Amino acid sequence: MEEALVVNYSWKQQISDPRLLDMARETASIYNLAQKTFWKALDKKKPKKGKKKEKDVFLNAYAIQKVMYKKIKRKLLSSDSALASIQQFSKAFKNYSAAHREWKKNPSKFTGEPLPPHKDKETSAIFFKDENIAIKEKELWLRLANGKDPIKVPWNSELGKPKFTIVSWNRYTGWSASFVFQKEVEQSNLDLEKVMAIDLGSKRIAATFDFSGFSLYNGKKIRSLIRLRNKIDADMARKLAHYTKHSKRYKKIRQANRIVIRRIQNQINDILHKYSRTIVNHCKAEGIGTVAVGDCAGIHDGTNLKESTQLVQQGPEQKLRKQIEYKLAYIGGAVVKTPEHYTSKQCPRCLKLNQPHNRDYRCSGCGFKLDRDCVGSLNIWMRHKKVAFGHVLDVVGSLTEPTCLRYHASSRDCLTNVVRRASRL
Numbered sequence: 001m002e003e004a005l006v007v008n009y010s011w012k013q014q015i016s017d018p019r020l021l022d023m024a025r026e027t028a029s030i031y032n033l034a035q036k037t038f039w040k041a042l043d044k045k046k047p048k049k050g051k052k053k054e055k056d057v058f059l060n061a062y063a064i065q066k067v068m069y070k071k072i073k074r075k076l077l078s079s080d081s082a083l084a085s086i087q088q089f090s091k092a093f094k095n096y097s098a099a100h101r102e103w104k105k106n107p108s109k110f111t112g113e114p115l116p117p118h119k120d121k122e123t124s125a126i127f128f129k130d131e132n133i134a135i136k137e138k139e140l141w142l143r144l145a146n147g148k149d150p151i152k153v154p155w156n157s158e159l160g161k162p163k164f165t166i167v168s169w170n171r172y173t174g175w176s177a178s179f180v181f182q183k184e185v186e187q188s189n190l191d192l193e194k195v196m197a198i199d200l201g202s203k204r205i206a207a208t209f210d211f212s213g214f215s216l217y218n219g220k221k222i223r224s225l226i227r228l229r230n231k232i233d234a235d236m237a238r239k240l241a242h243y244t245k246h247s248k249r250y251k252k253i254r255q256a257n258r259i260v261i262r263r264i265q266n267q268i269n270d271i272l273h274k275y276s277r278t279i280v281n282h283c284k285a286e287g288i289g290t291v292a293v294g295d296c297a298g299i300h301d302g303t304n305l306k307e308s309t310q311l312v313q314q315g316p317e318q319k320l321r322k323q324i325e326y327k328l329a330y331i332g333g334a335v336v337k338t339p340e341h342y343t344s345k346q347c348p349r350c351l352k353l354n355q356p357h358n359r360d361y362r363c364s365g366c367g368f369k370l371d372r373d374c375v376g377s378l379n380i381w382m383r384h385k386k387v388a389f390g391h392v393l394d395v396v397g398s399l400t401e402p403t404c405l406r407y408h409a410s411s412r413d414c415l416t417n418v419v420r421r422a423s424r425l
Helices: 020-042 061-067 079-105 220-240 248-286 306-313 317-330 372-385 389-396
Strands: 004-014 126-128 133-136 139-142 151-154 164-170 174-186 191-200 204-210 213-218 288-295 334-339 360-362 369-371 403-405 416-418
Touching: 020 061, 020 079, 020 126, 020 164, 061 079, 079 126, 191 248, 191 317, 191 372, 204 248, 204 317, 204 372, 213 248, 213 372, 220 248, 220 306, 248 288, 248 317, 288 317, 288 372, 317 334, 334 372, 360 372, 369 372
Parallel strands: 191 288, 213 403, 288 334
Antiparallel strands: 004 174, 126 164, 133 139, 139 151, 164 174, 191 204, 204 213, 360 369, 403 416
């Protein structure tokens, strides 16, 4: 029987107000003050001779607020927005503590020991809680300090009132507000014993394997959009070099660049959402409750691949993983990380390491042949299930050509195109 789960969902909208930069700086100053207050209470100085050392005090968000109540200087922010800044530091420290405990258990997962939050910020995201949000006719009001005019955003009253709002700056889109709502989602009856494996990549952003076969998701469109974005950024930098910083012409060029980059970024996000939705819909149809994703997040740390460094660093495969993770969690599934070292080189049949040629994999020992990305997803599946290749053949039968999926802007999901040879994708 399906159960309802209350989840958060959000969407962004560009906003403009001349006070936003001052508010972001004010938010950052409160965050920095909370940080200094916390470390001052936790790390006491060494006492003088003959005196006992004062006991270290660990302050939570409420205690920090109580200590720095009279020290907070706010001109534009409401009291709830100021409190949210303090809570952001407490949240950052909790995340550090969890990462540090994980680092002690398994240091190989990290490139180094996690560091606590200690750096000051110049600007920070602005939070508006439920009490500071109101709907007035066809406008959404984000209330500020007493006596200050609210930030007014054009609004469709049918959407209802958001639970909270986050205003932040992005160099591609400028100032934008993320409105967070709550809704009930029906959970499906998924079998956690059924597993889909995903091998993330660049040319094929995802290769999946489950009992129904292989699927390849084309990433060429995303790569071309990223190259276009880099080219436009480079052209803008050459133009800005001839003008004084913050001049009228300088600001016009930056604004025009943001409009173009925003369109490109929207296309990339559309591709990722359609791919992730297609994967989650397949899991729902087949009753698959567990998705094993190759743990490749480490490739973004200290990448040294010469010509391919920028391509790897800007790859959005981790964004795709996060989208699959939260969309699957809404219907009762789970995403787990699986080590993926040598998954594209190791033969699933005889376990011999071979170097793939282009997109094709051929084992020099047993003659096994398959697409290299399909081999990666198959090895991830077997590592998670801890089964032998023969068992996979007994269940699935002979391995067929993968189903290849390309992005189509006019469709809600990416359309399926069956290709005889996956190397054509």
